[in-house]
Every structure is written in structure tokens, then in C-alpha cells.
Amino acid sequence: MATDYFTSGDASQLSLEKLRSLTNIEEIQECLRILDLEENQVDVDLDILLERRGQLEAELDKLEALRPQLGALSLQATNLLSIINGTSNVAERISAQVRQLDLEQSRVQETIEEVENVQELKLCINGMHSAMQMRDYEAAANYVHRASELDPRILNGEFAENAVPSSEYPDVPTKTLSDAKASLFSVFSKEFDAAVQNRDENNISRFFRLFPLIAIKPNFYADALTKLFENIAVIIDQHHPVVETHYGAGKMIRVLERLQEECDKQSRIILNTFGDEKQLMRKVADIRSYNNTPRRMIITPHRTGGQSRDSLSVQPRDIENMPDTREIDAVLTELAMISQRAHLYFRFMESRIKSEAEAMKINGVDVSLEKSTDDYNPNSFLSNSGLMKQIKHLINDYFLVEEYFLRRALEQAVEIDKIEEGNSTSSCVDDVFYILKRSAFRAVSTSNVDCIVTMVNIINQCLETEFIKVHQKRLILLNNLDVSCDYIQRLASELQDDATRTLAPLPEDHEDCRKAQKSLSSLSDSAINKFKQILQSGLEQLFKQLVKPRIRPILQEAYKDIKYVLNEDEYHDQESNDNFAKRFVNGFDSLLHIYKMTLTENNYNQIMIHLLDWLLFMWEKTILATKFNQLGALRFDKDLRAVSNYFSSRMQWSFRDKFTRLNQISTLLNLESLSEIYDYWGSSTKSSNPITWRLTITEARKVLGLRIEFKTEDVANIKL
Template identity: 40%
Template sequence: MLRVIQQLQEESDTQSGLILDRFLQIRKLESKLVEIQSLNISLMRSSAASRINPNAANASSPVNDAANELVEPRQLDANLLELSLISQRGALFQSFLHERANDDLNNIDEDGTARRIMMNGKDKRYYGDNGLLLTSGLRKRVRELLNSYLVIDAFLMKRNIDKAMTMDEYDPSIAPTSTCVDDVFFILKKVIKRSISTYEPEVITSTVQTVLKTLDNLYIQTFQQKMSMAFAGQELTGRSADRSLDQAKISYMIVLNNLDVSTEYTERLVADLRQDVAAGIWANEKKDMEAATKALDNLAAISKKFQNLLQSRMEQLMAQMLKPRVRPLFQDAYREVKYVLDEEEYNEVEVEELFIKRFRQGFNTLILLYHRTLTENNFRLLLSLLLDVVSVQWEKIVLQTRFNQYGALRFDKDLRTAIHFLSGLTDWLYRDRFTRLSQMATLLNFEEPSEIYECWGAKAGPVSWRLTVTEVKKVLALRYVFFSLSVQRFTFDSYSS
């Protein structure tokens, strides 16, 4: 039986060579490769010309020229499927031969006689212990075909992704992202899954490298260009510019959403692909799976690039569009509001709640467009950045305000109500952003400044003071009564936290 398996492998090499020669002839693969190479050269020349003269129109591009019969996308896609199936069936056939040879050899060759007979007259350098060729003629031919596969696959993938980016559209009633995200990741999933189905780790590695290069040079670069141009020529003042500015913000936020969802899609895609790798038919299971897994690890790393770009551009949006409006928000909210109150004024303020009503209205107006446009993750990130700015600005206001006992009580209620309102905007709590302000409110509501000794240093217990000694003195000095007691004379050195 072992000799039959040897002869079967030898005959399969001969017959498969004939079949594959006919396949190449009918599918005109060599002509297609020449045409693809020509189109790639034309693209490089047109890219170089556009860098020299950005206004130069070049009608010749792979997208336009690919309409010819040789490189018709659907036909190329069908060719890739055929090539992957050839590789897959070849791997399955070789796996079958080696498995049967190993089983038969283990069952009958205890003294090594069968192995010596099989290897009689053969060069042992090219054969395994089971008597079969380490690299059969079929596998060599399949690997040659896979070189063509990689060229066609790279060309078709870049063309399809370029088309997806060119035809990108946004419909807020369907999704917070534009269409390119779903389209591109559909293409990537198809491309990488097909490469895994070849069961050749070199193909997987090369495909993932091409994917990463394309994402860098086309996908991410396009997003960067859109964000850079979003506010170009925008007037940031005047009513006539409001609508145009809002549209620019939306365009910018769509890209942020695209980056956020791209991160999620990448993680889901890699998790799905790992299952395909685990179920693969590998010639050298351990080595080949390690190579395929490493390629997927490289793919997973692109999500970090999405996150970093998202974080930096979100901070830019915060700095340019939201931060400048925080101070006016407080100025309006604190209009006609004071924290030096008598009992009658305190009761009136208790009913009117001018500050919190204005603050809610102003804050809701400030974030309305962002809340409506951004994904949940992005809005949470933006809100986190915004609350950092809000807390810092509020601290500055507090340190410039005078308080009496009623006013301190009123401030504490305003602060608690505002924190409750802000915490209800998302599922994530942001109370830690206002810890310093809460501690300021605590200090302002002391009956006597000496009460600080009861909750400072070793007596603080679970409380972690975010205020320095200097800041504690400044806050206590904001109370008229405490200021008259010259709180600066109090010493906290022995109680420092």
C-alpha cells in the first residue's frame, strides 16, 4: 500500500501539471498579470504627476482602465476563488496522502523493512520518513500559481477599497458612520478569509502586509485629509457662518465615528479570522499556525493606530470647538448669581435655581450636535475631555468668589445637582472629575476652619485629599468669617497628606 501511495503522489504531480497548464491557458493568467502590471505603472506615474501638479487631471486610472476584459473585476474575483480552491484542494490531498502513509508505515514497519524498500534508489534528501516527497510537484506548481494570486488579489483589493472611499456616503438615519467603513471591512474580511483558505502561511502573511499598507496609504490617509480640510475656510464668528460651521463639525465627527467603528470592526474581524486559522489544514501545523497567527497579530495592531488617531483628533476638536465655549457658559450661568446670601435671599434662590437651570440649558445646547452625531464611545470620550475643562474652569471661578454660610450651602447644592445632571448623560460616571470641587464645597461649609484638622492627614481615613495645603488655605479664605480669622496662620505641616 505504501508503494501505491508513492506512485499516486508521483502520478498526481504529472497530471496536476497538465491540468494547471490548461488552467493558465484558458484563464489567460499571464496576460492578466501583464495588464495589471501595466495599470500599476500607470497609477504610480499618475500619483507622481499629481504630487508635482495637484490640479492636473489624469483620466487614466486603474478604476477607469479596469473596465477592459482582461482585468474585469468580477472575472478576477472568480479567478482568485479558483486559485484559492486549487491550493485548498491540493493541501487537502497532500494531507490525505501523508496521513495514510504514516498510518500504514506505523502499522507494518516495526523493523524498518518497508521504509528501506520504499527508499531504494531515491535521494533521501527530498523525502520524508514516510517515503513521500517533502515538497511535491503539485505543491510547487500551486505555490507558483499563488504568486499570481497575490498580484491579482492586491490589485483587486486596492481597486475595490479606492472605489469604496470614492463612493463614500453618509446617512444619519442608517448609521453614525459613512458607508466606506462597512464596505472596506467587507472587502478585508473577504480578502483575508480567502487567503487563509489557501492554507499557505506565506500567502496569509503577504496578504495581511498588503492590507496594512493599503489601510495606511488609502484608508487612514483619506480620513486624515478629510479632517484636515473639514474647517478649511470656515468663519468661526457671525450668524451666517453657523450652519456652515455645524456642517463642518458633522463632517469631522463622521470621520471620528469611522475611526471608532473601524477599531471595533478590526477586533471582531481578527477574532473571527483566528477561528479560521485554528480550523486550517496545515502542512506543518505548529510552524504554519504560528506564522498565520503572527500575521493576524500584526493586523490587530492597526486598531491601536485607529485609537491613537481618534484620541488626538478628538482632543483637537475639544480644544478648537468646545473649550472656548466653556467660559462663556459659566459666565451666562452665573449671571446675577452670588454666594453671599442672607436667609431670605437663600430661600428665593432655592426656588429659582437660576444657576443650575442656565447651566443645564447651556450645556445641553453646547453638546446637542455632538450627542446627536457621535457614536456612543466617541461621545463618552468627548464628554470626558469636556468635563475636565469644565471642572478646571469651575475651580477658577470658585477661587475668585466670596462665600458666606448660606452661600456655601447653596454652592454645595448647585454642585451636587450639576454633577447628578452630568453623570446622567452617559452610562459612565464622571464624579471623580469633580472631587476637588466637592472638597472645596466641604471646606466652605465648615463651621470653623479648625475642622480641617479632624479630616486631614492621619485623620482623613478613606478620604484622599486632592487639594494641597496652599489650596486649602485659599478656599477657607473665601469665607468672609474665616478670612477675618486670618486662616493663613493655620499650620497643616503636621497633618500633611
């Protein structure tokens, strides 16, 4: 075992602890042997070193001689390293500054380029509009081409959308260019077709060169359907005489049937491809999901004069994943065009089928036909066709997508609503009615009556549920101002009473009492005056924008088929029907209901005062353009009293003095003879019941001239 332990013969492995632990004589002897060998080797190594001592000392002397030089070199190296580190830091700092300058320079250059591009875009758009107004189509097309060549990032950028629109052309650049291209394409197409018909080579060449400049993208699928329908129409026109000549009248209907079957097949391919490329099914599914998603309130900025304030709007949770409205707009436009072309084709086929079916009935039923002539009814023939079914399916999708487009566009218009300084209305009014106009005209362009009716209902619903509610919420702000005025006045009054009690030990004419009362009074006067100014301005804007435009139509509707030159039967008929009063009440009840329900009593009465002033002004103009006889004047007096009673039941404030002019007009119209005017006209010495007349002498003569029983010369000779 000792042998295995010491087989290495290495003395370095023999530690003092191991030696002390030895008890076996053999192991002790082996260790001694190993140590002797190690001692001998150490002696040999020492002898070798001693022999080289002189050489080593000489080498050490040389190194010692180099010590001063190495010290100097070390110091120099340290100084050099310090210099290099300083230079490196400076270089790194300068390099970082250079890189920052390069970055800033590149950004400045990009900004300059973007500004120049936006200036170019604005120049092109302004030039394009001017050229189109002057009918300089070459210049307009060149401007459109220059604008279209700009980077799409510039065209769609936020900077261009804010910088390019103006009060004259408020649309974003992409919308302006798109509308201009469509307008120019329509003009070029008409002029080119006219030139072809007139064989005008100059205009043919002229407009042929202009088409590429506007680079309008064709509605490929609508055009493909159009070509299919045109080819079918050409086949029918070309082969109808041949079939009728050789097979007899009415036999063309079998050809029409086969052509319609082929049309169904080919149109199915076109429309299915259209749906796949436009991802129509996915969009419809997304919109259905959007409509079923619970909505939440979010805060959106409402900007006023460049500054923003927060307002509430409602958004679904997954709005970020919804299709873009611009993309949907393009799909809807092509859908409308597809519907239009299909309905033109249906009308063409309907007329041909109808004429052929009538010819079959005249000639009797042909036994060679598999169907009865009754089966070739134009309505059933087309309504059962594959094309008609597919168009109906697309129109149903059109309703859903168009309604989403309309609602989403209205939401966006409200979200970005802003009031430019100096404008009396905010931007959402123009934006909303531009969107409504676009959707309505697109629905009309489908040539589908059901589509038009449905879209009108959708537009009405959107106005009632989206647009009116937005303004209804804003009416609350007017109420807040009105109630705030009351609260401020009440607060100031309570503070004055409390201050009087607190300062009771002091006489009322004491300087401190006067100072406190003056300060508290200024709280009421200053704040209330400012609030009332803003409130009055808001109520006036509300009246001008929403109420005033509806007064004239209501008055016109009330006066529909109403006249004041009546015989006995007509008078009694109007007396029993009372159509004017009924229409008037219905019209103004409908107009005023939302304001009655929403506004405070004070604000509502203020609106009613504005309404009454404008209504009476319009009514007076209407009356002064109407002819009367005695029965008609009596009927007008009753209508006037009905209107006065209507407003008396709906207003808390006294207003009857506002009817003074119309009451005086009614008084003059109801005179039995011209001489009776002296019983009323206060300026006459014969007057027994003088009144203050609001009508001038000229106006009084004009009113008397409205009575057909009073001669013009007699009216002119009245001395007033």
C-alpha cells in the same frame, strides 16, 4: 438617307461593322468613293514622308549620338534629386526644431517675466504692509502704485494667488491691494481734512500728491448722492434765517417740502442710473433663478498638504452663468454706502422737520398752508418720500444679493478648503469668518437697523445650514474611524478563532500555530493603534476648535447675577429659582445636542471627558476667585451636586473621580468652624475619618480663606 449619313465625307467614321451592314447600292458606292479619297490622301502623305526620310534619319542619328550623354545626365539628375530631397528633409527637421525652440524660449521668457512680476508683486505687498505699520505713507503709496501698474492678468492669475499669500497675509493679491487702498484712502482723507482745517500747507501738499498713487476708484453714485444731500443741507442752512425772519417761525417747512420733492426727482435719476449700470435687476433675477434651481451633488477637491482628495458639495446646475462674487462684492459695498448716506440725510431732515413742525404748533395753524401741521409729522413726511421708497427697494435687493454673496462665498471657501502641514485648522475656518465679518460690518455700515437685524438672522442661518452641516459631515469621519476599530478587532478575533479550528490537528505551541496567531494579532494591534491615534487627534481638534471656546461663555452665563454671600431671603430665592442649574443645563444641552445626535457613543464620551476636564478646571478657577459665607457654601454644594447629576445622566463612563477636587473644596467651604478640618484632613493625628486629599496644604488654606467668617490669621495658623 444615305446622303445624310455620309455628308461628312470622313472615312474615319466608317467602321467595319457599318460597312458590313450596308445593303443599299448607293450607300456602298458612296463609301467606296470616300475610301478612295482617303487612300489617295494617305498615298500623298506617305510620299511626303519618304521625301523627308534622309533628313529624319540624320536627325535620329544626332539623337542617337546624344543618348550616352543623356543617360549620364539622367543619372546625375537622379543623384541630385536624392541629395536635394535629403537636404530638404534635414532643413525641414531643423526648421521644426528651431520653431519648437523658439516656442519654448518664448514660453520660458514669459514664465521668467511672470515669476519676476509675481516676485515684484510680493515685494510690493510685503513692503506696503511694513510701510503702513511704520506709518511711512509715501512708501506705502509707492508700493501700491507699483503693484497696481502690473498687468491685471498677473494680479488675477492663479500663480500669484498661490505664491503671494503667506501665513501673515493670507488674502489674494487683489484683495490685499483693495483693502490697502481703502485703508490708505481713509488715512489720507482724514489727514488731508485735518491739514485743511489747520491750514497746514506742507501736509496739504503732501497728501494731495499721494492720492493719485493709490488710484482708488470712487463710489461714483454714492458720492453723487452725497453731493446732492450736501447741497440741500447748505440751502437749508443758508435760507433758514431768511425765511424765519421774513415769514415767521415754522414757515421753512414748506421749503423743506419742496426741497424733498426735488431731492426725490434727482435721487431717482442717480439711483436708476446706478441700477442700470450695475445691472442690478439682472443680477437679482439671476439670483432668484439660482435660488429656485434644483441642486445636484458634485465632487470637489479637498486638499491636504498640497495633495487633493475628493469631497462632496452641492451646486446648482447653472452656477457658471451666475455673477462673479467679486463683482457682487463691489456692488454691495456701494449699496451699503448709498444706504448710509441716505440715512444720514434722513436724520438731518427729520430733525429739521421736527423743529419746524413744533414751531407751527406753537404758532397755530396757518390758513395759507394747504396742509395741517399734523401732516408734517417727520416720520410720515420722510416715509412717504420717493427717496425713502427707493432706498427701501434697494435694501430689499441688498438682502437678496448679500445672502447670495454670503452663501456662495461660503461654498467657495469649503470647496477650496485645504490643510497646510503643521496647522491645527483648515483654511475654511479663517476664510468663512473673514467673509462673515465682511458681510456683518457692511450691514452695520448701512446705518439701517432693520438691515442689521435681518443680516444677523441671515448670518445665523448660513452658519446653521451651510457651515455647521459641513462640519457635521466631517464628524461622520470620526465615527467611521471608531467603528472601524471595532470591526478590525472583531475581524481579527474571528480570524483567530477560525485559524484555531483550521489548525486544530496541530498543538497550540506548534510553530505554525504561533506564527498564524501572531500574524493575525498584528493585524488587530497595528491597524487599531494607527486608527486610534488618528481618532484621538481628530477628537482633540474637534474639542479645541468647536467645543472648548463655548464652555467659558456658558459658565459665565450660568453665573450671571449668582453670588455665594447670601442672607436668608437670598438663599431661599436661589433655592426656589435654581437659576444656576437651569442655565447650566440649557447651555450645555444646546452645546452637546449635535454631538449626541451625530457621534458614536465612544466618540461622544471621549468629547465629554475632554469637556469635563476643561469645565472643572474653569469652574475651579471661578470658585477660587469667589467669596462665600455659610449659606453660600451650602448653595454651592447643591449647585455642584446638580452639575454632577447632570453629567451622570449623560455619560456612560465613570467620571466622579474628576469631581474630587471640587467636592473637597465644597467640604472645606461648608465647615462650621476651622477646627472641623482636623476631622477630615488625613495628615492630622486627630483625624477620625482620613481621606486622600487632592488639594495641597496651600490650596486648602486658600479655600478656607474664601469663607468670610474665617479670619485670615486663623486660617494661616492651622496646623495641617
